[in-house]
Amino acid sequence: MEHLTNISDALSAFHSDLNRIQTVAGTLAQVERQHYDDLTKYDDERLTRIAVAEQSSSRQLGEIKQLCIAMAQKIEEIQQSTARK
């Protein structure tokens, strides 16, 4: 029973951490998007190159956000299933 409690606590911690990572990734993705918009205003080739890298980073952070959401949902399912046992 203690073993189950430990697992339950660990899952809760993972869930909380994933939510935090998801929030950070989402915020950073927005920041990177804003950088893209800001840097492309100048119509400068070098700044545009940096902007493109920012845009791609924003997408990859968006992917991390989606992965975190999916993992958090999976953990919730496991928690509910464990609680029913």
Added chain:
Amino acid sequence: MGLLAKLLRGVVNEVADDTVRTILRDQYIENLFELVPVMKKVNPINLAEIGMRAAKGIPVSRPLGSHIHFSPWEQLLFNPVHLFRFPTPENVSINTSVKIGPRAKKPLNISIPVMIAAMSFGGALSKHAKIALARAASMAGTATNTGEAGLLEEERKEAQLLVGQYNRGGWLNSKDKYSRLDAIEIQLGQGAQGSAPQRTTAKNIGEEYREVFGLGKGEDAVIHSRLNGVNTKQDFIERVRELKEETGVPVGLKIGATHHLEKELQVALDAGCDFVTVDGAEGGTHGGAPILEDDVGLPTIYAVSRAAQFLTGKGVKGDVSLLAAGGLVTPGQMLKALALGADAVYIGTAAVLAMVGDQIGRALPFEPPTDLVVYTGKMTDHLDLHKSAQNLFYFLNACIREMELVAASLGKVSLADINKEDLVALDPFLAKALKIDLGFVPPESQDVFYGDLARLNLPGTQMREATH
């Protein structure tokens, strides 16, 4: 104007006058203009290939696949929204990520739904080109593909995500190699070659190629028509199960698209494949016989649509990922393939051309542009690896950005949400085949239109009625 320029101008003028006079007066039998109707009759590509066949007596090896545009992508258009549903605000991010093989223990997650197609080291591309492709893919958060080759250490190192082809040459088919992959694609065919055998002769195989492929000195690299040990459906099913159990990564099947598509895909489903890759007739290759490129297979547009309808009908759409390949060169074509049901697309020819980009001048005018990237090229050392990776990364970014613009215009927040209802067809046959509304009439009048068309009894309309 200087004296030399005046002299040159005078000479050019004389030559031009004489040429025009000759073309307009001489009979065909002694007129170079004869080439024009000949070229128009047989077309310049066929004329050149007739000469190549006549010169050597062996099949011509044509790079980059068929020049024929089999898939009528231009007959499909996306439907933007304005008021009845609103476009996506510009401050909302469009999700571009995809999970390939969601049922696998370790699915393949990519940031964008575009991957670099299978182009092998040695059999097709130089080491520098493979490294550049892998680096660009990693920069964009997507995967690259080994092609039918062994495991090139430099490619593995550069690629964050590497799809490896379990191949008919057997060069990647040992556990020590395939256990280092992020997904396994069992290659039984490709759009540009069907399931035909291929051979790279020993004289075109260098030391590093031999090492990566595990070939002996003087040994040819042979791609057999069948996978070693797979002679029945059950053999294939067992092989897939073994690979899944051993690795946990997504295991899929790649075939050249064919009218037997559904029967082939059923075997893949029976085997428990996590993804299927359909390579349309427009698929590229390092060099293939023109008959295999131009006269074999099924166009990508129909292959994707049929595969997606089949997976939906079997209730596994979303569980078994669909990867589309073959002649997709514009972001519009890529997005249309996604809308028809592909989860992600592969690009090969476009990736190579993007990678070479403005370096093309280094090969011209004495060598073709592909000479910079093909393994047997004379100018592979002239390819700037860093610039090549940057070029391809920029190309991928630009393509995805264009797709995001369409997604926003459709009122979508994810590329994965774009589907057939976002498309309209400009051809009645295509509309019926792909199960997309025809753009000629409003959605509620589609059936009336086809009924009226049938009643007109125009040539071909009986067939429309039958399909309706």
